[in-house]
Amino acid sequence: MSRETAPGGLRAWFGSPFHRFALALPAAIALIVAILFYPLFREAEGHIRDEVRAAITLEINGLDEHFHERGLAGLRDALQRRVDAAADRDAVYLLTDREGRAVVGNLAAWPDGVPVADEAWFHVREPDGSTLEGQVFVLFGGDRLLVGRHSPLESFQQHMTTRLWGSAALIIVVAAAIGWFFMQHLHRRLETLAREAARIQEGHLAQRLSLSARNDELDALARRFNRAFDEIERLVDASRHVSSAIAHDMRRPLIALRRAIDEAREAAAADRILRERLEGLRVQTDALLRTFAALLSLARIEAGALGPTWQPVDLRAVAADAIELYEPVAAAEGRELVGTLAPATVRGDPDLLFQVLQNLIENALKHGAGTIALDLAAGEGRVVLSVRDHGAGVPDAALPRLFERFFRLDESRSAADGAGVGLALVRGIVEAHGGRVSALDAGPGLAIEVVLPVDGAMPASLD
Numbered sequence: 349m350s351r352e353t354a355p356g357g358l359r360a361w362f363g364s365p366f367h368r369f370a371l372a373l374p375a376a377i378a379l380i381v382a383i384l385f386y387p388l389f390r391e392a393e394g395h396i397r398d399e400v401r402a403a404i405t406l407e408i409n410g411l412d413e414h415f416h417e418r419g420l421a422g423l424r425d426a427l428q429r430r431v432d433a434a435a436d437r438d439a440v441y442l443l444t445d446r447e448g449r450a451v452v453g454n455l456a457a458w459p460d461g462v463p464v465a466d467e468a469w470f471h472v473r474e475p476d477g478s479t480l481e482g483q484v485f486v487l488f489g490g491d492r493l494l495v496g497r498h499s500p501l502e503s504f505q506q507h508m509t510t511r512l513w514g515s516a517a518l519i520i521v522v523a524a525a526i527g528w529f530f531m532q533h534l535h536r537r538l539e540t541l542a543r544e545a546a547r548i549q550e551g552h553l554a555q556r557l558s559l560s561a562r563n564d565e566l567d568a569l570a571r572r573f574n575r576a577f578d579e580i581e582r583l584v585d586a587s588r589h590v591s592s593a594i595a596h597d598m599r600r601p602l603i604a605l606r607r608a609i610d611e612a613r614e615a616a617a618a619d620r621i622l623r624e625r626l627e628g629l630r631v632q633t634d635a636l637l638r639t640f641a642a643l644l645s646l647a648r649i650e651a652g653a654l655g656p657t658w659q660p661v662d663l664r665a666v667a668a669d670a671i672e673l674y675e676p677v678a679a680a681e682g683r684e685l686v687g688t689l690a691p692a693t694v695r696g697d698p699d700l701l702f703q704v705l706q707n708l709i710e711n712a713l714k715h716g717a718g719t720i721a722l723d724l725a726a727g728e729g730r731v732v733l734s735v736r737d738h739g740a741g742v743p744d745a746a747l748p749r750l751f752e753r754f755f756r757l758d759e760s761r762s763a764a765d766g767a768g769v770g771l772a773l774v775r776g777i778v779e780a781h782g783g784r785v786s787a788l789d790a791g792p793g794l795a796i797e798v799v800l801p802v803d804g805a806m807p808a809s810l811d
Contacts, residue, residue, distance in 0.1 A: 373527035374520040438498045446490030553581040663692040670705035692726040696781045707770040712737040736795040747787040751775040
């Protein structure tokens with residue numbers, strides 16, 4: 349990943365709600381764990397501290413009884429017995445004289461940091477890392493008594509901190525893994541639905557959104573969309589049937605009208621004006637017949653009744669024939685038709701592919717201007733054919749609609765002799781060959797690009 353694309357890629361990664369949820373879930377769980385367990389941790393610390401002080405206080409009360417009953421000698425004896433018994437290894441005792449020399453106890457000397465004030469509580473760290481907590485008393489005559497305990501609080505804090513952090517890390521990892529797995533599963537499911545919806549948008553109206561065996565909310569949504577797609581397909585099929593039925597029913601009277609016009613032209617050979625008017629009617633009738641023939645062909649292709657005859661087709665030879673046929677037409681209009689043709693072979697119907705080239709060149713002649721460039725290139729399992737003119741072009745918003753039947757622009761490209769069927773027929777033939785067609789802004793002019801697979805099936809990278 350380059351430095352230029354990394355920020356954009358990271359921004360796009362965080363732009364996905366699935367990724368944000370996968371990060372927010374463990375963060376929220378970690379916050380909840382902290383809110384719940386930290387007060388418990390502090391409460392446990394308080395209980396341990398209270399227990400330590402209670403034990404120290406109990407010990408002090410017992411020694412105080414010996415001191416009041418038997419004096420300093422009795423206190424020494426009680427301390428010595430407790431040190432010798434070593435029943436409580438955490439208990440700490442030290443009795444010193446007024447000069448600070450140890451008299452009796454299990455400490456060799458007065459600990460650093462422990463105050464000498466009467467009834468002072470202390471909490472100091474020992475050299476071995478443990479904590480000493482207790483209370484100091486100044487006796488009659490200046491003797492000092494230290495009663496304390498090795499507190500387990502520091503050890504508890506260390507162990508509990510380690511365990512809490514470990515538990516929090518484990519919870520976060522498990523939550524992140526579960527959230528990530530769920531989000532990836534949901535993301536893959538939605539991607540599948542998006543791909544299927546895109547195929548429907550591309551014109552594969554028989555495609556439906558897939559359903560899982562779980563019968564969950566996504567399946568309910570997919571079923572609703574499928575019912576909508578069923579209705580759309582029904583309406584589109586009805587529209588196609590209407591247009592093909594009209595085309596089929598109108599061809600017969602148009603053919604009869606065409607014959608009648610020819611007969612009238614022959615009968616009016618002496619009347620030049622009438623003959624010219626009849627010639628105009630004949631041209632218009634031929635245009636209508638071509639339009640209805642294109643509609644019928646398109647309807648048969650969409651219904652699968654006029655599929656291509658699969659055979660190897662030298663597309664360069666077909667394109668050369670089309671250029672040779674239309675070069676005089678272009679020259680008569682003061683224009684030029686040029687071709688850059690690479691060797692290319694596809695599987696398909698040569699007549700239908702020639703029809704594609706005819707329609708594209710005629711479209712450029714009718715609606716474009718300047719030189720018409722026909723380019724043919726092959727590579728990576730596909731053939732790319734493009735026809736470009738140098739006219740006024742088409743607005744970007746209208747480019748995707750150029751291949752809809754009967755679509756015509758309101759501007760200069762909507763010639764009076766166009767019915768908006770030629771490019772629709774091109775798309776039908778191309779898709780019957782497993783390819784695709786698109787309109788591009790050539791700046792200036794319009795380019796129609798046809799992509800065909802060399803083996804009759806579009807490569808997966810082009811889907």
